[in-house]
Amino acid sequence: MTKEQFDGYTYIEGGVCAAKGFLANGLNCGINPDKKKNDLGMIYSEKECTAAAVYTQNKVKGAPILVTKENLIKSGQKAKAVVVNSKNANTCNANGVEVATKVCELTAKELGIKTEEVIVASTGVIGQPMSVEPFAKGIPEIVKGLSAEGHEEAAKAIMTTDTVKKEVAVSFEIQGKTCHLGGMAKGSGMIHPNMATTLNFVTTDVAISGALVQKALSEIVKVTYNCLSVDGDTSTNDMVSVMANGMAGNEMIETENAEYEIFKKALYIVMSNMTKMLAADGEGASKLLECTCSGAKDLQTAITVAKNVIGSSLLKCAMFGEDANWGRVLCAIGYADAEFDIMKVNVDLVSSAGTIAVCRNGAGVEFSEEFASKVLAQDEIHIHVDLQDGQVSAKAWGCDLTYDYVKINGDYRS
Template sequence: MKNFHIFDGDVTSPKGFQASGVHIGIKKKKKDMALIVSDVLAEGAGVFTRNQVCAAPVLISKENIKKGKVQAIIINSGNANACTGKEGHKNALKMLELTAEELKLSSENVLVASTGVIGVPLPMDIVERGIKNAAKALSYGGGIAAAEGILTTDTGTKKIGVEVEIDGKKVTIGGIAKGSGMIHPNMATMLAFITTDAKIEGGFLQSLLKNTVDKTYNMITVDGDTSTNDSVCMMANGLADNNILQEAHPEIEKFKEAFHYVNEYLAKTIVRDGEGATKFLEVEVVNSKTFEDGKAIVKSILNSNLVKTAFFGEDGNWGRIMCSIGYADSAIEVEKVEIYLGDEKKTIKIVEKGEGTKFTEEEIGEVLKEKELKVVVDLKMGNEKARGWGCDLSYDYVKINGAYRT
């Protein structure tokens, strides 16, 4: 029984948030700029890519988030503004300044994000006009347009809303995300923006976001590529007027549960939209010695191209899963390993004591036809567990990425 209500929401669902999404001309037709604004100065938090090749907007937003206060986020799609040198840094700063000027805010309370092709300078004449248009288009119902404005190769918008009662007040959390390819644990070419009207202590918010990212966005993979632009950014404006949330709050677990749901939902939606994907895969490792051991094995299985292509071909080659467990650099005892494969209707034990079981090709073939599959690995070595999500690797993935710029 969930302690919160799930609905079809977005970043304008919480009180006091406006947003817009507009087409400015970076892309030929589709919306390519989004703006999210709080009516009041909000507590801000952010987690960013671990790629050493960091896009200019990431570097600038990393600095601004240290101040802990955010009121607006400006995002463009179609151009990553990455590997663009001093000009790229100057252009990202200019985006902040132009946004702050239009909204009459301080530029230190604005974050910037970009996604798209790497290595191409931003067309700043288009961007400047676009920021003005995005500011004019702001509305309390603009969350859907903003969700459209951040997309690249995505096939559809990714958005969610939840409501939870805290201190007798209705607290709302909303989110939008983008991501389809270049997705790998430690985040990837993915952006996520979360808003809430909860009143929450700033340091606690940053800690909560980081811990949640580690168990959601950092547990997904499409293709093993970690991008230059990953960003998860958040604003909490306090307009729900609950008592301030921090670790000692008597209802903090309710909020944490709702917050985790929003981010896990968005993370899984990114994987479901993986470029060329035909299967959604969940991998859970149970009874590992440590969480880190389990996490490493989850990632190893989901990132194995041999495993991913076997699922695409609906081939029950359990040896590929065992192999990927073995090179995960985690503590295992092969003779104890059990592996289960299934869907919501049927589960088959395919490995026992490190060896294949006597399942038939017909049995495994029926299961592998399903679009959503789960692998459970029981290490029988401890009490920890980890869970992650990925997809198969198809012919279409190569087609999409072989012609990405054209």
């Protein structure tokens, strides 16, 4: 996956430990019977953080989401730790809230912090019985191993059907101070727009108010994770959280000034890259799909059209088959809940092999099927849609729909 470069921002290693004062770790505590796979992860900040989060819009919500929401209200948007498990979603369990609360209490006790300063999250199978016992065993052990090098073990702990861990971090300057912002993400299936999408944890050493962290997160989610679709299913446990501990030493950002915009851009860079990683690693995927809708009269129109294209199962199948069936793009655009003139729409298919124009002013144009096959044979396909109706653009991300997707989800619990 190609990372877009931005002036003033440098990609660095470290994930959630790239920012000063953050430690992490991951291990197997017994939830996953495969002892070689981590199933418990933790992130810890040496200093108190301002914190913000966004959650799934599914009416069915995992118990950890309910507990995290309550904790952030009680703490006044403050947090010092994240504890997360994989393999069991702790969703639709009669004792789910009780278990998630106890996990927070165990974490707080071991770290010497308040229970409400813990963000708790889970991912995995829905409706499976959940016990506190693995956490009681694993949390003391994971705390002992917390380190600035533990980000990879933490990132591996949240993987379910993911084939690769997903981490991104950048460095940048605010008020002459070197700042860092990094994140880790998980997600491969049950991914569809309308926040959140999967589990995503972001850390930074920028000093910024909780209100502005929440505002930046809510706005950037709209143009990153909410523009991601793998299979049309919105998970019950989706969450994105951001923790900012201020250890970079900049003056507290409390207004939407130039420093706020620098922070917001860093957050966008990390979240957009993790979004692309999630799309590329969709269950069974062989191709990353990116749709750019330009020439829109407003942002909502651009987002809606791009998301419709990426969300089309027929288009996903065509991309898997490397078939330039551009009519499926027009079909998906046509049922978008937005106002535009379909007779102005242009469509191009683009990859590292070149660009092929397939539609101009709402009608097909001649093209070489042989060249189209070469363009679509690449593992990253860009679909460019120009509405020719304004100056606004937006992107959406997804993947192709393959035979392996059905195989994976046909026996997901086994």
